[in-house]
Amino acid sequence: MSPESAQKKQVPTIGGLFTWPSSDPRLIGIRCKSCGTCSFPKTYIKHRPDCKQPELEEVLLSKRGKLSTYTVQHYPPPPTFKYDGDFAPYAIGEVAFPEGVEVFGIITGCKPEELKMGMNMEVIVEKLYTNEKGEESLTWKFRPVSK
């Protein structure tokens, strides 16, 4: 965390998607205790079609997963997506977690050309944009695991 960001208040852009505040933030998924199906976010509940006793529990996804695939977004998405300053192309990846779910997210901490299918990634929480109160509005991101 840079000294500058340490001074600014940090708030999740939308609550309930990752644990916060936390020094070890995790994505919050949901799992059926009966059929074992895990999904993300916790408001998107899935069961097997033959699941008879749906009983749900929140589950924190592992810190680490493997990169299944990725893309690089070269043009600004529609304005629902907010960012500070000029648009710069950024990578988006799909990361497979041991809990049986693959999650999409922005990739940070490396150049797109350094990305490789199957590489180990970790979940972090970082600024998405600065909101109208001057706070850092946060999202989850994936970062290659440093050696």
Add this chain to the structure above:
Amino acid sequence: MKEVAVIGVGMHPWGKYPDKTFVDLGVTAANAALKDAGVEWKDVQSVASGVYQWGGGAGIVSGQQLAAQMGERGIPITNISNMCATATSAFRMACLEVIAGASDIALAIGLDMSPIGFLPALSEDPKDIDFLRWRMIGLTNPGYWAMECRKRMDMYGTTKIHLAKAKALTSKYGKLNPYARYKREFNIEEVLNSPVVCDPLHLFMICATSDGAAAAVVCRAEIAKNFQSKPVYVSAATLGSSLFGDPTARLGLLAAPAKQEAPLLSESVSAANQAYKMAGIGPEDIDFVELPDNSSWHYLQYIESLGFCGPGEADGMLDRGETAIGGKLPVCPSGGIGAMGEAVNASGLAQICELVSQLRGQSGARQVEGAKVGMAQTYGMLGNSACAILKV
């Protein structure tokens, strides 16, 4: 579904029409379809209309707006929303009206003016699962397609040349289609040199968004020849939803299952399998297909998902010219969504129009010779898809 025939089809050309309304486009398509069918508006006993979700309150009841311009007559109007599968769902609804005996003659219509550029979010509500990907990731529709495309390239060795070839081929047909928005041929080099949008997909490997409208008049098969000397028969009109364990990076979601327990694009596979079963035929009996080539990845993937070859084999079919007009399975002789541009709620019926034109032998320079059976298949957001098989 032997009991239903298509007796008329009509379209408003695809393009961008800032000075028109979605209703104007719909009226043009509806009147063209009625004229083609040799019937009048007063003969239509029900309407199935695609919801125009970017059109606010009026767009949700698009069929009522259409009826206002056509002349209100008190007939049943069903407005249907299924994203990319919307228009084909309307077509299916019109067929079901006839099969149920509720209508002798029914009109199906899709009308749309899709927003320019990346299709945007439909709400700013965190409880809308689809909103989350826009706000938290900026994950656009081509972003999903690009991620699936990269998996395919990794798994089967599909190259960017294949992706460019698909566009180059369909653009040849688009040039010959008076209703297509892009009537120009693209060569492979041009496609490869177009800007990267979502790596590995370049601009010309992805469809644009367009305005357009398309309509079909269906009736009981036994009365079809009273109106139309060349009726086309509906062998199947189906809707598919996803299967549990489908690993596809599904439009609108933040996650996918890590363990594959169902086919990729299972909603489309479901729709196609139902259609084959309903028609009592298999992929080998299909003479040509209009599939949803929203991107070059879709073009290749759908050839496989619809059962025309095994996984990873579509690239070879394309390379060998088998998907060209004159090949063993002409794909998108209309030019496809690549040449038309996607008018989300209307594109399915544009595919039906192309099927009818081909099956009547009226497609001119892009005619698939001897076409007797055609298939139209849509994509679909959040796990829905529609399919139709028509024959003469």
